[in-house]
Amino acid sequence: MMDTYMQLLSTPGTYLAGQADQQHQTVQQSAQQLMEQVHQQQQTFQQQAQQQQEAFQEMTRQVLNTYTQLFNIPLSYAQEGLRSARFPIEGYDELTVEEVSGRLGGLSVDEIRMVRDYEERTKRRDTLLEQLDSKIRGGL
Missing domain, CATH: 1.20.5 (Single alpha-helices involved in coiled-coils or other helix-helix interfaces)
Structure with missing residues (x-):
């Protein structure tokens, strides 16, 4: 009987200890x-x-x-x-037709077009315009 009583007394303690372990986990x-x-x-x-x-x-x-x-x-x-x-020809405005003609040899077609456009806008020298047109058509 004592064992049973001890079991009953220890059961709540065991239960509480189990609860504490469970809460800890x-x-x-x-x-x-x-x-x-x-x-x-x-x-x-x-x-x-x-x-x-x-x-x-x-x-x-x-x-x-x-x-x-x-x-x-x-x-x-x-x-x-x-x-x-x-401009492809330095000092162009002071040059004569002959002087301009002498400097056309080293110019590309685009540069000759530039000279031709400028000549047409400014001095309009027909002989030079014809010479420039001829070089442009001939591809130099």
Whole structure:
């Protein structure tokens, strides 16, 4: 009978000890899950931060590229203007028909066209215009 009485007295203690163990395990599992979630969120945050950094670097490269091109555009127009401003025959306006004729030999067809257009707009010397037209038609 004493054994039965002792069993009855120890049963609530065993039950309470089991409850404490079970709660301890539940708390440990919850803490483990929380740590896993924190780790997962940390990885996600790091990936997003890296993606944002890469996107910002790409955007910066594009802005610098565009900015550089803005400076190159006026420069290229200026260079083109200088190229087109160069007349093939230096001192043309002071030259006679014979002097101009003597300097046509080293010119390309495009340069001869340029000379012809200028001659037609300015001096309109028929003999020189005919000579220039002949060279253009003959391809030099």
